[in-house]
Amino acid sequence: MKKIVVIILLLLSVTACQSEPSKDDTKETEQTITLTIRNPKVEIAPAFEKMIKAYEKQHPHVQIEVSTVGGALDNYSDLKAQLAANEGPDIFTNPGYEATDLWEPYLEDLSDQTWVQHAYPETLEPITRDNHIYGMPMNLEGYGIIYNKNLFHQAGIKAPPTTFSALQTVVEKLEKKEITPFATGYYEKWKLGDHLMNIAIAQQEKPDQFIQQLKDGTISIEKNEQMDQLIDLLDLTIEHNGADPLSTDYMTELQQFTSGEAAMILQGNWVQPMIDKLHPQMEIGIFPIVINEKATNNALHIHVPSYWVVNKQIPSKKKKEAKRLLNWMVHSEQGQYFMTKAFHFIPAFDHIDVSESNPMAQTITQVYQENPMIAPNWSNLPAGLRESFGTDTQQYIKHNWSHHQLLKAYQQSWEQAY
Template sequence: MRKKLFYGFLAVLLLLLSASNMPPEKEEEQAEQTVSLTIRNPKVEVASEFEDMVSMYEKTHPHVRIQVETVGGISDDFSDLKTQMAIGEGPDIFTNVGYSATEEWIRYLEDLSEESWVFDARDGTLDPITEGGKVYGMPMNIEGFGIVYNKALFRKAGINELPDTYTELEKVASQLKKIGVTPFANGYYEEWKLGHHLTSLAFAEQSDPEAFMSDLTEGKASFADNNSFQNMLRFLDLTLAYGSPHAATTDYYAEMEVFQQGEAAMIVQGNWVEPLLAKQAPDLDAGMFPIPLDDGGNAQLVTGVPSYWVVNKQSGAAEKREAKRFLKWMAESEEGQAYQTEHLRFVSAFRSVQPPETSLSGDTWRRYDQQERRNFNWSSYSPPMKDAFGRILKQYVNEEMSKQDALQDLNHAWQQNSSSH
């Protein structure tokens, strides 16, 4: 009996000794059970690259399993997410565009103020996702919106200088048409390009965009009397007159295909198309320039943070912990930073990350860094407002209403939705 007790005691002692000698990382691995995360990725251009980055993360974090759901492009709609969140089945990581959307979704957003990457963010990039002094999201990247063009086709048409005024842009379109090249590959099927980006350009042209928005709400200003919004419709007219037919039914992918094949010289897009071009048309030499709405000669790229990675407040404690770790890895690890720059072609919103030197993203960064830019404003006005703008401008593209009617309808949409502004 004494022998049995002795051997039993010895076995327990050996177990305790082996446990105390276990390396800390192994100890942590044993303690951490497998955690499954779901990420809603809105970037269709980098769907496969994003999944590859996630796989790379999983290899060094074997206790984490991540499922990526890519939603964007044609189906750029948050209605499915709202339904999921309402029944408590939303993804652990998703995106939010900031400003009014921060207020609208705040009950679902985890406070990320204590995360270390907060202190590395470039000036102003966290403002749209900050509410009551608390930071609720991590900036995805910095993007620029303008005209992406085919350099070889420009040279072929004898265009040696990029247009800086509306009149110069019209001349460029005419020169391209003369050599049998379609100037614009128009894809206006998705309303986000019209309702978000183009209207943001017109807002950015105001001397004080926020004051203009307040004046609209108070009835002191009107789209119909505003030069920038009139010029925005004139620019739309130019792309339709010198562009591919069936613009309202041509989607993002069809537009990109026409451009990639060299059938059209310009697309109204941003540096986010660079990964698609690198993958599907690696030999195409593309550049980007600002959209000149007027003849002032001061056209500037519209830039900003398009959206923020946010953590679902409804997720379990383990899921929230691992979601924050993944975001931290993307923002701070050598592998995460390099992958985003080299493969996703992101212009980082963090000071410690070297921006890419590629044509579109490199140009966006140079203009952003040198202050040769205007700021995105579409996240400042409510999602219902942007959706309404998109529908109205789509009708205009479809020739279902006149210029004056379109501007008056924009006014009406603002008045209807300004309570949520």
């Protein structure tokens, strides 16, 4: 009887050893999970890397490789080829709207994720198709004209302008004090092709109807008043800047602004980390980009620039880890810290406190919460149009075209893209 008991115990011991992996085996298995992320925000690259390291420390079985694109680079130029070859990143971004339709075969359904219930509902519309949510809002961004409060004070400017004629007066006052009004980074096509063009679209009486009528061919950009006014604004910035606008890239523009060489730039709250780095104590403000005398129509343009998406092609094990990371960014204390304090993001989620954010972020948040409407943006336009509009505008700046020729080129670019 004793021999039988001993044999049974020995058999149980051997079975247990075979069925239960050792700690070393478990560690080796967990370390095989590697995620790749495509980060489109060059402004937050160092802070983003720090956030990833913090996540890896809490989740040692996950290794994350980050590639950052942006600035002068086209974020999507090579991505589709990678995905078509099944070599795309595990997490990347999508701007929504028509890009959702274009990229849907590669987008994992995220409708069941816990962050969905906290996202501002209107922010999910551009990335939702047939009641399926394919991306997590990266943040809210607001853009306008950022100005140096100290230089405005030196020029005797007591309040930011609310109309185009008032902006012209601001320019005159600055130049009387020998202060360069604008730093213009028009080397960047995205700045010309989407941020500026969006101003004219948002100024339409009914922006959605305007876009639809362009698609139907019942109206033309050539004869549109707001598009014409937009070029007047473009002329003002070109004529009153301190350097060749086409040789001024994103970083050069910021350096000119933060060094006090220029009083204003057309940018958004995403430049806050760079401003803090280049001039930590700089006092800045932001006001709407004005193109006419209709002050009530002039407002900061607030939208979701892009959405974090998960590659539908990757193994389920990777999908699980990718979704866990996105939830951690939104729900964990560390993730929220990086979002609001390190990235200077404006959260697109109602449960994240922004009371200690920088003044520009607080201003944009307040505007958005008072009127939660995302301004029509370039992502709702035909694919490739941003690049074409940017090229058209650069040709105009080179003085190769007249005022009317630029409007005609915009219309031709629309027809070719649509």
